[in-house]
Amino acid sequence: MSWEWRLLLENCTGCGICYDVCDFGAIRMEREMAYPEPISGRCTGCLTCARECPFGAIEVVRQEGVEQLE
Numbered sequence: 001m002s003w004e005w006r007l008l009l010e011n012c013t014g015c016g017i018c019y020d021v022c023d024f025g026a027i028r029m030e031r032e033m034a035y036p037e038p039i040s041g042r043c044t045g046c047l048t049c050a051r052e053c054p055f056g057a058i059e060v061v062r063q064e065g066v067e068q069l070e
């Protein structure tokens, strides 16, 4: 199963929480970057980043469509 996460840029504040909570190294966020970026092929679809983002700025998706959180 292939997963990826997508950033809803209009909601993202660049706080970095998603980067801190991803245990799979699937989010890149370097100091000079204002926003996180996905690292292709690493996302496991665990949904932690989407749940922890205070601003609802992440969707985790797979081939079948958007994974609903609640």
Ligand code: SF4
Pocket: 007, 011, 012, 013, 014, 015, 016, 017, 018, 019, 035, 036, 052, 053, 054, 055, 056, 057, 058
């Ligand atoms: S946790 Fe949400 S608001 Fe913060 S950097 Fe990640 S996507 Fe953006």
Ligand code: SF4
Pocket: 005, 021, 022, 023, 024, 025, 026, 027, 042, 043, 044, 045, 046, 047, 048, 049, 050, 060
């Ligand atoms: S869904 Fe899980 S593995 Fe994928 S980017 Fe978010 S925290 Fe990382």
